[in-house]
Amino acid sequence: MNEKASIQNELKEIAPGLKSGITTPYQVPTNYFENLSANVLQQIHRQSVKKPASLFNLKKNSWLTVAAAASVCGILFASLYFFTARQQNESAADTTKWVKKEITNFSEESLSEFVQSHAPIQTTTPSVAAVDNKEIAQLVKDIPTEELSTFLNEIPTNTP
Amino acid sequence: MTHHSDQEILYRFRQPDTKEAAFTALVEKYQQRIYWHARRMVVSHEDANDVVQNIFIRVWNGLEKFREDSQLYTWMYRIATNECLSFLDQQKRKPKAHSIEQEEGLAERVKGDDHFDAQKLEWKLQIAIQQLPEKQRLVFTLRYYDEMPYEQMSKVLGTSEGALKASYHHAAKKIEDYLLNH
Numbered sequence: 047m048n049e050k051a052s053i054q055n056e057l058k059e060i061a062p063g064l065k066s067g068i069t070t071p072y073q074v075p076t077n078y079f080e081n082l083s084a085n086v087l088q089q090i091h092r093q094s095v096k097k098p099a100s101l102f103n104l105k106k107n108s109w110l111t112v113a114a115a116a117s118v119c120g121i122l123f124a125s126l127y128f129f130t131a132r133q134q135n136e137s138a139a140d141t142t143k144w145v146k147k148e149i150t151n152f153s154e155e156s157l158s159e160f161v162q163s164h165a166p167i168q169t170t171t172p173s174v175a176a177v178d179n180k181e182i183a184q185l186v187k188d189i190p191t192e193e194l195s196t197f198l199n200e201i202p203t204n205t206p
Numbered sequence: 207m208t209h210h211s212d213q214e215i216l217y218r219f220r221q222p223d224t225k226e227a228a229f230t231a232l233v234e235k236y237q238q239r240i241y242w243h244a245r246r247m248v249v250s251h252e253d254a255n256d257v258v259q260n261i262f263i264r265v266w267n268g269l270e271k272f273r274e275d276s277q278l279y280t281w282m283y284r285i286a287t288n289e290c291l292s293f294l295d296q297q298k299r300k301p302k303a304h305s306i307e308q309e310e311g312l313a314e315r316v317k318g319d320d321h322f323d324a325q326k327l328e329w330k331l332q333i334a335i336q337q338l339p340e341k342q343r344l345v346f347t348l349r350y351y352d353e354m355p356y357e358q359m360s361k362v363l364g365t366s367e368g369a370l371k372a373s374y375h376h377a378a379k380k381i382e383d384y385l386l387n388h
Contacts, residue, residue: 049353053349063382065327070351071319072332079237079238082258086233
């Protein structure tokens with residue numbers, strides 16, 4: 047039995063008062079179907095001209111796209127931040143651990159010797175008062191008197 | 207007019223130089239069925255034309271990725287049905303002030319057709335159909351007018367064959383009652 051006959055029989059059984067094969071009474075404008083494919087293609091071409099290739103189509107569900115993009119960025123930045131911070135902590139901890147381990151290989155004496163020999167260098171200028179007068183006399187002994195007087199004349203005399 | 211086979215249309219559509227010719231062949235092959243399916247759902251020609259254009263644009267966009275695990279005809283009917291339902295849904299959401307027709311209902315649209323004749327059985331049938339719930343209307347028109355087997359309808363609507371039979375039977379009974387009383 048073909049589908050048409052099967053449908054007719056089914057209808058007779060369930061609704062005998064409803065005839066099968068009643069047509070649709072609507073009308074269609076003349077030549078509508080002759081031009082439909084051309085009209086659709088025209089529409090397709092118009093749309094492809096209207097919509098140049100874009101990287102992101104934010105028209106459709108734009109809030110959803112933006113929210114998704116923001117979430118992905120947030121996750122990426124958070125992961126990067128925590129990863130970097132952890133690496134820094136780990137490297138600092140590793141250095142301290144290494145120093146503690148290496149320091150046990152030296153005796154206390156050698157360590158104190160090292161500390162003394164590497165004591166911070168005094169960078170301040172020693173005061174003139176601390177210099178011994180005898181030492182100065184010794185230093186200027188060999189300098190001719192004329193040269194000393196020339197030098198003294200060149201020094202500004204506006205000191206109080 | 208000779209129609210090409212679906213396989214031939216699909217093959218030619220996938221070749222850039224025959225793409226448009228293949229699409230034209232596809233539209234010409236299915237346009238009547240798709241149009242009448244849409245027209246019975248949305249009633250007016252203007253709306254049906256908009257819906258049909260959208261259906262074929264969707265077909266154009268999706269045809270290259272169409273996997274031949276379902277029939278082309280079934281796939282197109284699915285697109286057409288979804289497009290009709292979206293259109294009707296949009297109409298319902300429009301503010302009432304801008305959509306007097308929707309407020310009056312689809313049956314009133316049928317009565318507003320230029321060729322409407324209240325005495326003729328085919329017009330009475332249309333009014334009866336437009337009073338059915340959306341899903342029953344779909345099932346009834348696909349079965350009654352398109353003579354679609356339940357198996358195929360199940361693929362188009364994503365509903366079990368049993369549920370479709372029950373829906374069609376309810377719809378046919380309601381229409382019969384309407385026709386007997388009007």
